[in-house]
Amino acid sequence: MAKCTLIALLVAFAIIAPSLLHQSAAARDGGATKAPAPSSANGEVVLHPTATYEIPDLPLPAIIPCPPVFPKIPFIPCYNETPPAPAPRPMECGPKLVMLMPSCSGFLTNSSSRAPGNECCEAVNRFINVTDSDPNTFDLLCLCHIINGDVNQLLTAPVEHAHALSLLQTCLGIDPNTASGNCNNDQLREHIPPMDLPKPPTPAPGKKA
Secondary structure (H helix, E strand, O other): OHHHHHHHHHHHHHHHHHHHHHHHHHHHHOOOOOOOOOEOOOOOEOOOOOOOOOOOOOOOOOOOEOOOOOOOOOOOOOEOOOOOOOOOOOOOOHHHHHHHHHHHHHHHHOOOOOOOOHHHHHHHHOOOOOOOOOOOOOOHHHHHHHHOOHHHHHOOOOOOHHHHHHHHHHHHOOOHHHHHHHHOOHHHHOOOOOOOOOOOOOOOOOOOO
């Protein structure tokens, strides 16, 4: 039985092999009826890009992230990582600046004060140490309301402008000229959240809100 099977395989190979060799030679030589490469108007040969083939992944679960820079590893399935969403920007600065006033108002309004206290600087640092999971998101641009004097509405006395600049320099290391220039830059001012959200319009008499 084994001999009969072997003989049948040899006969089948002897029949099929010549046709396979003929097809291989034709493919190697480009075929007898291969059309000439198209040429442009000036006689230059126009080359077409070769086809590309995508290698399918193995039927495995994607448990590793796809490399962000290097090419994907062949056969190994991966998943694309979604970058973390940026921390939400506050819609208003007033409630955040109110939390700053208990420890900083004395320095900001008293011309005889020499430097902000440690508690004040710790409160100011909350405007730069923001985490994605912090529900009380602060914004460094909100401090521009101190430099521009908008924070006066939260105080019993006006802010000393020199002390406002000194506050950012002492607590955050920001140069006074840089702070003043940035906060008064027309393009940057458009991104500063307002002190308070605009109040909803008052309904007309006789109409319910």
